[in-house]
Structures are given as C-alpha cells and as structure tokens.
Amino acid sequence: MTFSTISGVMSSSLPQILARSRNGKIHSLFNQSFNIGFEEDLVHVGRAGGQLSSFGMLLSYTEMDAILPNLAAGDLVKAQGTMLMLYATYGPVIQLDTARLRVVDLALRPVILTPQRLALVREALEQAEDEAQLGLALGEQDWQHLNALVREDVRSEAFQQAARYLVGRGKGLTPSGDDILLGFFLVLKLFGQDAGLTRPLLDFAGQSTTAISAAYLKDLANGFVSEYFQAFCQAVALEYSDGLRSAIDKIKTIGSTSGYDSLMGMSLGIRKLEVGSQGPLRK
Numbered sequence: 001m002t003f004s005t006i007s008g009v010m011s012s013s014l015p016q017i018l019a020r021s022r023n024g025k026i027h028s029l030f031n032q033s034f035n036i037g038f039e040e041d042l043v044h045v046g047r048a049g050g051q052l053s054s055f056g057m058l059l060s061y062t063e064m065d066a067i068l069p070n071l072a073a074g075d076l077v078k079a080q081g082t083m084l085m086l087y088a089t090y091g092p093v094i095q096l097d098t099a100r101l102r103v104v105d106l107a108l109r110p111v112i113l114t115p116q117r118l119a120l121v122r123e124a125l126e127q128a129e130d131e132a133q134l135g136l137a138l139g140e141q142d143w144q145h146l147n148a149l150v151r152e153d154v155r156s157e158a159f160q161q162a163a164r165y166l167v168g169r170g171k172g173l174t175p176s177g178d179d180i181l182l183g184f185f186l187v188l189k190l191f192g193q194d195a196g197l198t199r200p201l202l203d204f205a206g207q208s209t210t211a212i213s214a215a216y217l218k219d220l221a222n223g224f225v226s227e228y229f230q231a232f233c234q235a236v237a238l239e240y241s242d243g244l245r246s247a248i249d250k251i252k253t254i255g256s257t258s259g260y261d262s263l264m265g266m267s268l269g270i271r272k273l274e275v276g277s278q279g280p281l282r283k
Helices: 014-019 061-070 115-128 140-151 157-166 176-190 198-205 211-221 227-238 241-252 258-275
Strands: 009-011 023-029 033-037 042-047 056-059 076-080 083-087 093-097 102-104
Touching: 014 042, 033 211, 042 061, 042 211, 056 061, 115 227, 115 241, 115 258, 140 157, 140 258, 157 176, 157 198, 176 211, 176 227, 176 258, 198 211, 227 241, 241 258
Parallel strands: 009 102, 042 056
Antiparallel strands: 009 056, 023 033, 023 076, 033 042, 076 083, 083 093
C-alpha cells in the first residue's frame, strides 16, 4: 500500500530525524494520529487540520482513514532514505514517501530583545492567564520553584534544581511541569537569551518524563517548535498584536491543559527577561 502524499506537510526538522533513524516501531496510537518511535527520536503522524508537530507530518483525511485501522502499537517501522515502511499488523506494508510532503519551516529564529516587544508579549500573555485551566494545582512548594526559575541565574544550581523539580511533574502525555518548562525556555530562546541552555534542556529531556515530552524538549533544544508556537514567534518578530492573540488562542487548544501550562511558562520567561530578581511571583 503506497501513498502519494500530495497534500501532506512535514516539519523542517523531519529530514534530520529520518537521516539518523533506521528501525523503529509504532510507539502510540490515537483517534487522529500516531507516533513512531526510533532509538533517538519520535515522529508524529497526524491528520490534516491539526497542529503540525515540531517532529511530525500531517496527511490527508483519506490517507489517515486508510492507515490508522491497520496499525497496532509495536508494529515495526523502517526508515529508508525518505521512505517510511510501516509493517502493519492488520494490513499490507504501508509506504510513506516523505519526499512528496511540503516542508514547513518550524525553525525558531531569535528576535532582538526590545522593551516594546516585551511589553507586547507580556500584555497578550496576561490577558490569556487562567490558573484554573492549568494541569497542576500550584501549592507553596510549586511557587517556590517557579520563583527560582525567574530569580536565579540559569547556570546556578538553584535554577537547575527548580527545573528538575518540574520535569515530569503532573499527568498526561506531556506532564504540566514539562509544558511549563517548554514555554519558559521557548521565550528565552526566542529573545536570544538561551546561552548555555541547550545542554540542560537535553539533560532535562532525558530525565523521568514521557517520551513525547522529551521529544518536544529535545526539539526545542535543537531549535524547532510546533506550528502554533511558530506562529507566536513570528507574530512577536513582526510585533503584530492581532497575530499574537490569534497564536495564543490556538496554543490554548493544545491538549487538555498543555496549552495553558505552556502559556504559564511563557509568562514566567517574560518575567525573567523583564524583572529578573526583583521579587517573587507570589508570596
């Protein structure tokens, strides 16, 4: 079964992932998508109309309707150049030629840090704040660690300890603590304040969290973000307030709480850039 994915799209990080991947398996299956797990990476295959993952592709409704019923977790997958071979449990071998997919640029490109940009982003994020939508019920200990992210130098042990506290904290495919860290580090990288952060990010991704969370953190460390976050970054670069609000509204729709958790982290990142050590977020 060969699919000519004429209408499909894929992340600009995917060719790099496939170049270093050989044998994998179906990692997880959902109603609208599935993940392929390789030794070092995940590849997300979703349905057109959803968010394009930083490590994924989107195929047409017709193709996904034909593929998904044939798959089972653990099915063998082989990467051969641009071709993905899916050895389906319930059907024939499925061949996906990624060379036919349109590449979408999801590389995060830093912007110049200016007071105007910070004010624009802070205002937009403040309007989106809703603690009730977070995946964590934040207690005093949680706030102590969030304050440390804002106040402490990124190279300090106190900062590292605060970040480690959040890794894997919470439930779901991407625990809330990971989503907070993703948003936090995204803002620092966006404004070019990520010196020395790549190694810690990769280390955090390798700690006790889910494979899916680890893949997102790893991609961010390597300079790639998912589609809605890319729209946010582009709106910041253009200082386009309507585009910024639109991107934030899309981020809110990610998962059950992941979007709001990420926005919380982004707010923390802005606060770190603006006020640094001027005091706690919450007493």
